[in-house]
Amino acid sequence: MTSDSEFDESLARSFVGRYVLVGVTFEDSTGQFQRQEQFHGIVLSADARAGIALGLRGTRNGETQWLPPATRPFEAAAKGSYTLRSTGEVVVDPDFTCEWLVKQSDANASSS
Numbered sequence: 001m002t003s004d005s006e007f008d009e010s011l012a013r014s015f016v017g018r019y020v021l022v023g024v025t026f027e028d029s030t031g032q033f034q035r036q037e038q039f040h041g042i043v044l045s046a047d048a049r050a051g052i053a054l055g056l057r058g059t060r061n062g063e064t065q066w067l068p069p070a071t072r073p074f075e076a077a078a079k080g081s082y083t084l085r086s087t088g089e090v091v092v093d094p095d096f097t098c099e100w101l102v103k104q105s106d107a108n109a110s111s112s
Contacts, residue, residue, distance in 0.1 A: 006069070006070040006071070006072055007048045007069050007070055007071055008071045009048060011071045011074075012046035012047075012048070012052065012071050013046060015043040015046050015052065015071075015074065015096065016043050016044070016045060016046060017042060017043065018042070018043050018095040018096060019040065019041070019042055019091075019093075019094045019095045019096070020040065020041065020042075020043055020054060020074070020094060020095065020096045020097070020098060021038070021040045021077065021082055021091050021094040021096070021097045021098075022038065022039050022040065022054070022065075022067065022097075022098055022099075022100070023036065023037070023038050023097070023098075023099045023100070024036065024037045024038075024099075024100045024101075024102060025099070025100070025101050025102070026102045026104055027101065027102070027103050027104065028103075028104055029103065029104065029105055031103070034104065036085070036086070037086065038084040038085065038086055038087070039054075039056055039058070039060055039065060039084075040056070040057055040058060040084075040089075040091045040094060041054045041055045041056040041057045041058075041060075041065070042054065042055045042057070043055075044064070046069075046071075047069065048069050049069060050066070050069065051066045051067055051068050051069040052066070052067040052068075052069065053065075053066055053067075054066070054067060058084075058087065058089045058091075059087050059089060067098070067100070068100070073098040073099060073100060074096045074097075074098045075096060075097055075098065076095070076096060077093070077094045077095060077096055077097045079093050080092075080093065081093075082094065082097075
C-alpha cells in the first residue's frame, strides 16, 4: 500500500477523463537499462488501493493499463506534439505526462 504522500485522493479524482502520456523504463537488478515502453490514453479511474486505470488509445486502443496508486509522477504536460519512440505515434497536447522506473529482479528480467 502507498503512503498518503504518494496518493493524493483529490488530485487522483481530477485525473479521471484526462489524457495521459506514460513512459516506463525497465532496468535489471544491477540498474542496467533493459527497455522502455510508451503508451497513452484516458484515465478511467483512480483508486488508492487498485491504482490508476488508463484506457489506451493509438496502437493499443481498447486495452486497459493499470498504473501504481501514486499521483506524484504525474506532471502537467507542456502544450505540443510528443512522438513515441517505439511506435512513431504522435500525441498532441496531452493533459499529463508521467514516468515510471521498474527495477526487475534477475528472475523477472527479459532478454528481449
